[in-house]
Amino acid sequence: MRTINVAVLGLGTVGQGVVKVLREHEAVWPQKCGARIEVKKALEKYPDRPLDIEFPADAIVSDWKEVVDDPEIDVVVEVIGGIEPARTFILDALKHGKNVATANKDLLAVHGQEILNAAEAAGKDFFFEASVGGAIPIIGPLRQSLIASDIQHIIGIVNGTTNYILTRMASEGVRFDDALKDAQALGYAEVDPTADVDGIDAARKVAIMATLAFHSKVTLKDVYMEGIKEITPEDIKFAAKMGYAVKLLGICREEDQQIEARVHPALIPSDHPLASVNHTFNAIFVKGDAVDETMFYGRGAGRMPTASAIAGDVVEISRNILADCCGRIKSSSRGSAKAIRTIANVNTKFFLRMVLEDKPGVLAQVSKVFGEKEVSIAMVLQTNRDGDGAELVVITHKVREGNLWDALHVIEKMPITKKIITVLRVEGEE
Amino acid sequence: MRTINVAVLGLGTVGQGVVKVLREHEAVWPQKCGARIEVKKALEKYPDRPLDIEFPADAIVSDWKEVVDDPEIDVVVEVIGGIEPARTFILDALKHGKNVATANKDLLAVHGQEILNAAEAAGKDFFFEASVGGAIPIIGPLRQSLIASDIQHIIGIVNGTTNYILTRMASEGVRFDDALKDAQALGYAEVDPTADVDGIDAARKVAIMATLAFHSKVTLKDVYMEGIKEITPEDIKFAAKMGYAVKLLGICREEDQQIEARVHPALIPSDHPLASVNHTFNAIFVKGDAVDETMFYGRGAGRMPTASAIAGDVVEISRNILADCCGRIKSSSRGSAKAIRTIANVNTKFFLRMVLEDKPGVLAQVSKVFGEKEVSIAMVLQTNRDGDGAELVVITHKVREGNLWDALHVIEKMPITKKIITVLRVEGEE
Numbered sequence: 001m002r003t004i005n006v007a008v009l010g011l012g013t014v015g016q017g018v019v020k021v022l023r024e025h026e027a028v029w030p031q032k033c034g035a036r037i038e039v040k041k042a043l044e045k046y047p048d049r050p051l052d053i054e055f056p057a058d059a060i061v062s063d064w065k066e067v068v069d070d071p072e073i074d075v076v077v078e079v080i081g082g083i084e085p086a087r088t089f090i091l092d093a094l095k096h097g098k099n100v101a102t103a104n105k106d107l108l109a110v111h112g113q114e115i116l117n118a119a120e121a122a123g124k125d126f127f128f129e130a131s132v133g134g135a136i137p138i139i140g141p142l143r144q145s146l147i148a149s150d151i152q153h154i155i156g157i158v159n160g161t162t163n164y165i166l167t168r169m170a171s172e173g174v175r176f177d178d179a180l181k182d183a184q185a186l187g188y189a190e191v192d193p194t195a196d197v198d199g200i201d202a203a204r205k206v207a208i209m210a211t212l213a214f215h216s217k218v219t220l221k222d223v224y225m226e227g228i229k230e231i232t233p234e235d236i237k238f239a240a241k242m243g244y245a246v247k248l249l250g251i252c253r254e255e256d257q258q259i260e261a262r263v264h265p266a267l268i269p270s271d272h273p274l275a276s277v278n279h280t281f282n283a284i285f286v287k288g289d290a291v292d293e294t295m296f297y298g299r300g301a302g303r304m305p306t307a308s309a310i311a312g313d314v315v316e317i318s319r320n321i322l323a324d325c326c327g328r329i330k331s332s333s334r335g336s337a338k339a340i341r342t343i344a345n346v347n348t349k350f351f352l353r354m355v356l357e358d359k360p361g362v363l364a365q366v367s368k369v370f371g372e373k374e375v376s377i378a379m380v381l382q383t384n385r386d387g388d389g390a391e392l393v394v395i396t397h398k399v400r401e402g403n404l405w406d407a408l409h410v411i412e413k414m415p416i417t418k419k420i421i422t423v424l425r426v427e428g429e430e
Numbered sequence: 431m432r433t434i435n436v437a438v439l440g441l442g443t444v445g446q447g448v449v450k451v452l453r454e455h456e457a458v459w460p461q462k463c464g465a466r467i468e469v470k471k472a473l474e475k476y477p478d479r480p481l482d483i484e485f486p487a488d489a490i491v492s493d494w495k496e497v498v499d500d501p502e503i504d505v506v507v508e509v510i511g512g513i514e515p516a517r518t519f520i521l522d523a524l525k526h527g528k529n530v531a532t533a534n535k536d537l538l539a540v541h542g543q544e545i546l547n548a549a550e551a552a553g554k555d556f557f558f559e560a561s562v563g564g565a566i567p568i569i570g571p572l573r574q575s576l577i578a579s580d581i582q583h584i585i586g587i588v589n590g591t592t593n594y595i596l597t598r599m600a601s602e603g604v605r606f607d608d609a610l611k612d613a614q615a616l617g618y619a620e621v622d623p624t625a626d627v628d629g630i631d632a633a634r635k636v637a638i639m640a641t642l643a644f645h646s647k648v649t650l651k652d653v654y655m656e657g658i659k660e661i662t663p664e665d666i667k668f669a670a671k672m673g674y675a676v677k678l679l680g681i682c683r684e685e686d687q688q689i690e691a692r693v694h695p696a697l698i699p700s701d702h703p704l705a706s707v708n709h710t711f712n713a714i715f716v717k718g719d720a721v722d723e724t725m726f727y728g729r730g731a732g733r734m735p736t737a738s739a740i741a742g743d744v745v746e747i748s749r750n751i752l753a754d755c756c757g758r759i760k761s762s763s764r765g766s767a768k769a770i771r772t773i774a775n776v777n778t779k780f781f782l783r784m785v786l787e788d789k790p791g792v793l794a795q796v797s798k799v800f801g802e803k804e805v806s807i808a809m810v811l812q813t814n815r816d817g818d819g820a821e822l823v824v825i826t827h828k829v830r831e832g833n834l835w836d837a838l839h840v841i842e843k844m845p846i847t848k849k850i851i852t853v854l855r856v857e858g859e860e
Contacts, residue, residue, distance in 0.1 A: 010827070022578075032645065033760075135720075136571075137567070137574075137575030141570060141571065142576040144745075146738075147462055147746075148737075148740075148742040151454065215458075215462065250809040290451050290735065290738035290741070291735055292734070292735050294565060294728030296724070296725075297703060298722070298723060300723065302722070307580050308579045312576060312579075314578070315574075315578055316574055319758050320755070325755030328749050329749060
């Protein structure tokens with residue numbers, strides 16, 4: 001029986017997890033894929049770093065050449081993260097006839113097409129199931145089971161940190177800063193939480209999903225981004241009163257050959273399957289022409305879930321090695337670059353909160369401006385703020401975003417307007 | 431560019447759907463999989479049956495020989511359903527070097543292993559994504575993305591008819607018979623609803639999932655089955671009061687090298703992701719050692735969703751044909767037959783409703799019997815039935831099912847017991 005030899009690049013949390021999963025299931029690989037799978041080497045910049053796992057010291061190398069020039073290595077698992085040296089290692093590995101599995105969303109969101117093309121040129125497998133949604137199978141289904149449907153849109157909760165923060169804000173009414181502190185204390189948020197709370201991490205995943213779903217190159221810079229720092233418990237409370245939850249959503253959509261790709265907090269109806277995805281869980285909702293609605297739910301991060309997805313890729317690669325068909329899934333996005341729709345041209349509903357002077361006729365004045373800019377109102381809630389004016393909470397019908405902002409710029413300058421507090425999009429309903 | 435030729439066996443609802451999906455996406459197959467895909471022939475017993483689609487009369491054949499002996503046919507899509515002649519056609523097709531995609535759960539639940547073995551012997555693809563959960567990708571993930579985790583259990587809502595009926599009973603308080611009639615009127619239930627309401631359809635899907643998840647042959651006769659006919663709106667109301675929803679669940683679990691496979695109505699906590707899966711939607715919740723919890727949600731039936739899953743299989747087969755690696759995924763269950771745990775040896779919690787005489791001390795008497803049989807009680811609700819005794823609603827801790835029935839057989843014969851109304855299992859919590 002053949003042994004598939006794996007080299008793991010980076011013995012960090014996930015790298016050690018991959019070694020653990022591959023070893024713990026050692027006995028079942030022959031039954032599951034017809035081969036033995038062994039971790040032969042690890043590349044680690046800091047060979048003295050303390051490990052949670054046992055790993056033979058002489059199998060830890062710090063020189064890339066010792067991996068790429070080793071003819072016995074069949075599969076390279078890249079879990080260093082970041083752009084360089086990961087990009088160079090992966091391209092070099094493919095060129096040397098090795099297959100690659102990675103969880104590296106930072107790299108894929110920027111250089112994904114380059115690497116997919118390189119894999120195709122080399123006739124090797126390049127798999128990245130763990131890059132979006134951690135343990136949730138979404139890359140595989142988008143490339144395989146769902147391939148026969150034209151995907152219309154994808155709406156995902158693809159960042160566990162922000163979902164945890166918003167869940168705490170919704171269930172306990174705590175403010176963003178306090179929820180973030182708790183998330184950091186629990187290890188759900190980094191010391192520098194920027195990539196998560198500003199939506200960058202989610203935007204990377206949107207770029208990867210959009211590329212696969214719409215068979216056209218979409219990169220990080222194509223993704224419109226807003227984070228959750230400005231969300232308040234009051235926003236969440238008003239949204240709930242109107243039948244909505246507030247989530248950080250990663251959205252991509254194709255319409256008229258144009259692609260929308262955006263990440264921002266948004267309201268979503270309470271009975272939408274995404275609304276009850278809480279804490280650090282992730283979920284990805286896919287709508288396609290034949291498949292209709294489908295959703296994938298699970299652990300978006302964590303050592304073992306992520307390692308499970310990477311190890312699944314290694315098993316698939318092993319099957320392809322045995323059947324001599326590495327590279328059998330080609331990139332469907334090669335050479336295609338559909339236009340990206342600017343955010344001003346996107347059509348969505350909006351949730352607005354504004355403080356106006358508390359006197360008769362203010363609603364009429366605001367409505368008039370909305371009407372002139374073709375913003376149609378679906379729902380209004382007017383509440384008194386105890387002498388501090390009247391608060392108007394509005395949900396609009398679908399409107400071109402540019403028109404909404406035109407209206408708000410006029411309203412902002414009207415003498416009756418004290419403050420525009422919140423502008424959030426509303427998703428997940430027609 | 432190569433053309434992959436498909437023959438569709440059976441031009442019923444789903445068969446026509448497959449033709450529709452393959453044709454409607456004709457222009458994108460080259461980009462998606464590197465080949466053209468064409469439906470060259472259809473086998474139809476009733477060549478004069480009226481069709482919703484255009485299909486050239488001379489491409490409709492009624493003789494199987496015209497399909498299997500046609501060297502141009504690469505892929506056979508079997509959507510006749512039932513055991514024979516589907517089984518013979520599939521085995522014959524594989525023997526003649528054709529790849530096969532099917533949605534046939536009836537056949538797979540009984541003869542799945544035979545066909546998997548035949549496909550392996552022939553070195554051909556045998557794919558069946560549409561057989562469980564319709565459009566929901568679950569077969570692919572179980573064989574690929576989730577393969578690196580040891581699956582501990584799967585809990586699925588895998589029958590849309592019964593889920594629709596239970597949803598109506600829960601939301602409107604209607605009785606089973608009335609909800610069934612509505613389901614029939616809407617086309618969600620057959621004129622003879624037996625296979626759905628008695629749990630047979632769900633049991634077939636459990637057998638298929640268990641075979642893949644536990645890498646061991648599990649067939650329909652291994653699956654314990656109870657339907658939903660006896661469920662009343664009162665059961666659902668009491669369950670809701672205690673924080674649970676009632677669903678028809680398909681469950682498989684591996685513990686100590688023994689497999690549980692069962693279908694029955696059960697309570698599930700209201701905050702469990704399966705509890706909010708309503709109407710005809712399906713969802714499958716998978717728990718594995720590394721992947722942790724993951725759930726797949728979508729359309730479990732319907733022409734286009736089912737056709738989308740089958741067409742996805744055809745695309746995968748086309749890729750394998752181009753890369754000359756059909757048969758690359760082997761059966762992992764070959765030659766393995768782990769023991770099936772009898773229902774008496776299964777450990778679950780229970781929800782019980784019984785009418786006792788309305789006098790002091792009855793709870794003590796019942797509790798004593800439970801204690802003697804090692805049934806430990808977690809929650810009790812006692813209500814007065816207006817002169818018709820007292821109703822006791824109990825939720826137990828986990829208990830061996832045999833012990834629970836031992837206790838109930840004693841309680842049933844006690845003079846204070848008027849009636850045991852309901853015995854339901856409770857799932858989805860530890």
